[in-house]
Amino acid sequence: MTFDLSALRKQFPSLDSGIAHFDGPGGSQTPRPVADAVASALCGPLSNRGDGVASERNATGFVEAFRAAAADLLGSSPLGIVHGRSATQLTLDFARHLEKTWSPGDEVVVTRLDHDANIRPWVLAAERAGATVRWAEFDPATAELDIAALAGIIGPRTRLVAVTAASNLLGTMPPVARVAELAHAHGALLYVDGVHYTAHHAVDVRELGADFFVCSPYKFMGPHCGVLAADPALLDSLVPDKLLPSTDDVPERFEFGTLPYEQLAGVTAAVDFLAAVAPGEGRTRRERLVSSMAAMAAHEDVLRDLVQDGLTSLGPAITLHSRAAHRTPTLFLTIEGRRTWDAYRHLAAADVLAPAGSFYAIEAFRALGLDDENGLRVGLAPYNDAAEVHRLIDGVAEFLRST
Structure with missing residues (x-):
């Protein structure tokens, strides 16, 4: 097709x-199918998750379907999919989680090319942890990130590199996989802002080398929320502040409070909508x-x-x-x-x-x-x-x- x-x-x-x-x-x-999915979820029957009655089973189904759909979209594991209010909120949250692992003298790398949502959370986290912020520049004449200069500022004290997969201002798509190589060579994590990129290109977080990849479904036909993808084992190594009765299971330990099931249904519908636009001979979603x-x-x-x-x-x-x-x-x-x-x-x-x-x-x-x-x-x-x-x-x- x-x-x-x-x-x-x-x-x-x-x-x-x-x-x-x-x-x-x-x-x-x-699109209409996404709006219909949100309305259908809200009109229920719907309650908190469980397996006793249909309303509980519906809520459980929305969560499971959302994680599976987002994983298909991003080339990730469903167990590594985290829902958030927005990409900004998720990044602020994970900056707080990760800063607990940093010490004075550690370094964090951010770029001038990025949306502030992938800059300020890391700058603030570095200030709280006593870490140093290193800035990667881009060339205004070409709108390209200076990869050679970036390689020169990533070093043995670098704990995290934050980079965009596509600039929301200029459209520039830096070579994220190359940035991942530079970061991983020094044992640093790579946090990728994929908000603008995901709306235009198929994502494979493994090929990109992203340790964390965040996106916003409302940029690609879905409802207003955020999604983060990461390796479940990496998520399991992080300890967020949470309520005492809240689960310790990954990825739910990073999702605070009752999930908005209607949003999850909308995200799933958006992914299904995108998959049906020009599916070709594809057998899987x-x-x-x-x-x-x-x-x-x-x-x-x-x-x-x-x-x-x-x-x-x-x-x-x-x-x-x-x-x-x-x-x-x-x-x-x-x-x-x-x-x-x-x-x-x-x-x-x-x-x-x-x-x-x-x-x-x-x-x-x-x-x-x-x-x-x-x-x-x-x-x-x-x-x-x-x-x-x-x-x-x-x-x-x-x-x-x-x-």
């Missing part, structure tokens, strides 16, 4: 609004996911080139900062002599949503030499089409002609 854009778009009721959504990096639109993600990525790359060519054709006033050789279908741009906030408002008036700002990638934003008046992000999702791209380009052209 090939990628059928028309059939895909019909699954998203929100597209009937006429809004052209280029805000995918901030969160995708939701994992195989269907890999096929579907490849088909959607190919579609998005065509649209990305269309956006890039269209914006470039508008003249030298526009600067595209997304220049990495390997990147997602996300473009970050500035307009000479104009506030991109004004461009965002101009586009929004025509129901074209391309937001402006730093999008919490504050270190990358500063490295580009920008201020709060600059930066427009165009982020594509699988449901975007060429007609929407032309609306975007026409809107930017009209803005440039306006005074």
Whole structure:
């Protein structure tokens, strides 16, 4: 089965609004099957987990199905899947868990390319533990992470390296597997922010070499929550603060309070939805996911080139900062002599949503030499089409002609 854009778009009721959504990096639109799964779970019967009555069995089933679906999506073990309120919350939590294993003089490596959710938790944890923070830079001219320089700051005292699999601001996809090699050569752990990456490419945490990999289902058609994948044995080595009667079992020792079963049902439905987009000859859900993600990525790359060519054709006033050789279908741009906030408002008036700002990638934003008046992000999702791209380009052209 090939990628059928028309059939895909019909699954998203929100597209009937006429809004052209280029805000995918901030969160995708939701397909009907995911909404239906959430509503069905909430309408029950539903109660706390158990096996005595149907409502208990339903809750247990939602948890088990969620872990299996997330494991298929990420190439992980179901026993290593942790649910959280968000990727930010999960990273803050695991920074607290891991800091217990650090001592003064230890080192933590973060990058300027990352979303602050994969920077500040580690900076704060290092401060509490007395560890030193080492910064890996990226080249603003190419939007590429400097791997040679990174290799020079990872050493025998490095305890953790935090890196993004894809920049939510620039789209840059660093060579995570190479970073993993550098970290593991010194016995350090690798924590990967896969929030932006997971929306566009099939993930295999083992191939990436990620010890921890975190993502957000609401970026790939699911509900608002976070998911972390790790080796169950690694999780078993960590001791979180928790309530006395709470289980010590992995992964549940990291999930505090009653789980939101309707969210879990929504995540499972989102994974099943993605697997059915262009499953090819895949026999397992994992195989269907890999096929579907490849088909959607190919579609998005065509649209990305269309956006890039269209914006470039508008003249030298526009600067595209997304220049990495390997990147997602996300473009970050500035307009000479104009506030991109004004461009965002101009586009929004025509129901074209391309937001402006730093999008919490504050270190990358500063490295580009920008201020709060600059930066427009165009982020594509699988449901975007060429007609929407032309609306975007026409809107930017009209803005440039306006005074």
